[in-house]
Amino acid sequence: MEVEIPTEHRAPKVEASAWRWRDLPGAAAKPLRDPLLAVNFLLLAVGAACGPLLLRLYFLRGGSRKWLSSLLQTAGWPLLLVPLCFSFSSRRRRRSRQGDDATASGGVFLMTPRLLAASAVVGLMTGADNFLYAYGQAYLPVSTSSILISTQLAFTAAFALLLVRQRFTGSTVNAIVLLSVGAAMLGMGSGGDRPAGVSGAQYAAGFGMALAAAALYGLVLPVMELSQAWHAARAGAAALTYTLVVEIQVVIGLTATAFCAVGMLANNDFQRQSQEKPGSPNSARRATTCCWSAQPPCTSASASA
Template sequence: MAEGSEGDKERSMKRLLLMVNCLLLVIGTSGGPLIMRLYFLRGGHRVWLSSFLETAGFPFMLLPLAVSYLRRRSAAAEARTAKPSLISMKPPLLAASVFIGVLTGLDDYLYAYGVARLPVSTSALIIATQLGFTAFFAFLLVRQKFTSYSVNAVVLLTVGAGVLALHTSGDRPPGESVKEYAMGFVMTVIAAALYGFVLPLVEMVYKKTKQPITYSLVMEIQFVMCFSATVFCVIGMIINNDFKVIPREAKEFKHGEVNYYTVLVGSAIMWQAFFLGAIGVIFCASSLFSGILIAVLLPITEVLAVIFYKEKFQAEKGVSLLLSLWGMVSYFYGEIKHDRKMKKKEKNSDMEATEMPQLQYT
């Protein structure tokens, strides 16, 4: 009975963590692209700086990591066991996190390059194709099992992204050449494919590592990944002389110098929420679910772009939003149905075990 109660408590805690990370992902997915586009629309031009900001908020992770360490140390003191180490990551996991971080830094640059040259609606359309890449790599790397509901969700969300393509013709920003627009398009497609690979790769690392994965360890992985990605982008900034240009760019920013730095800090916070939410959802659920949630939120970004940047909301965007919501409902319905089926199966197994005749020894 105690074991069952402990299991229910653990499941409830995991659901709470899933909700928190979903909220972080909602904030990051919706706010990150908008504030990044604001930087470019109001006079910003540095692609490496924008890619740097996507992971530069990693120092914010030190606070929850410190709280987690103090709690573990207090628990160890009460149990009279050895003090936990400040860093719980073992070398293989550390190396894997650094590698994924470098890939993330490259993806940050590709995405920032696309956002600098494409409208929010177009970049959101292209990034929505990431779900197809995530599903493909999840099948290859972690042998993701697909139900009819999850397949339906992937199809609906992909079709929803395709519907948005109906209004992309003629949306090239004024003063931008066809070559620049095409490069932005290609870079964003590559960014979608690369992050579609990164999400299942993180899940594979969780499954293959030989140490137990806790949420505290997930935060450490996030810290190392973002630190590595930031170092990668800093090298690019140094080569591109971005640090020398920042003060001049701040003075020329259309909303003023103070607002320029506010946009930079806000961008770092938004993107940190996105990355922590993404790998947190993988920890609590799966990389496929993380990819589906990102795809579902992209039409929301479209709506926010209409509100804040006065972009037109064509009928295609409404249809895309409807298909995305339908896909989300399909996925969640399938998950709920599967969960109920598993609980019923476990209950029947427990009843059969109880009813089995006990052997008598004389």
């Protein structure tokens, strides 16, 4: 499961004070020809398309627990343990065949303590971002929330410029301007797409939370890239392989899920679980409203169908 980065693509070992993002060359070659990477792209596309719809459908059908919705966004992290187990077994067999008895029983993980701590911080940021995103989805139609979340590009570009010295390009500037104008137009006409049953205050709160989620996630990505770059620039650090990236994702998912679980405990979401059973009065009332845009309310018969 390890996709090693060739030696010539590893980061040069430089002093921390003199480090610049441009000192790190490009990543591994032939990324589009890697079937494993193609599968990851496919899963990311499916999740990005279906996730907002399912989350909004939960709130439409009577759901109200935002912390639970936040937890479910990263609760699938244990699935990443499967490729990690295969990778660890493969490493042990390969080292045993090479006669490297000293390392055949080496550590399970490739992460360093500093990279582990950085990934945990990113996980806490991701957990907070999950809550902001779920809060926005509770009161906004999917079309509006998707446009607001897409402003993440502007925040990512700004934080990338500050943290990793990523330079702007013409395409980036054009995209930032278009997305910023789109968000501003949505804000000026905020009453036109408000779903039925959502008050003006709730809509405004959801609008602000969605923008905050975009801003926070725009910070998460450069921080994650910066931590990996610092790891690659350290002398004797493990190569940035696929296995190491999966380990980082496991730590991020575990920390974010634990953060949301604490929020559920503080909000008594576990005790309120029985209140959201199908057929409850709250569910029947919420199921009669449309979900994706500010259209007139659906009839009860069509909603139940």
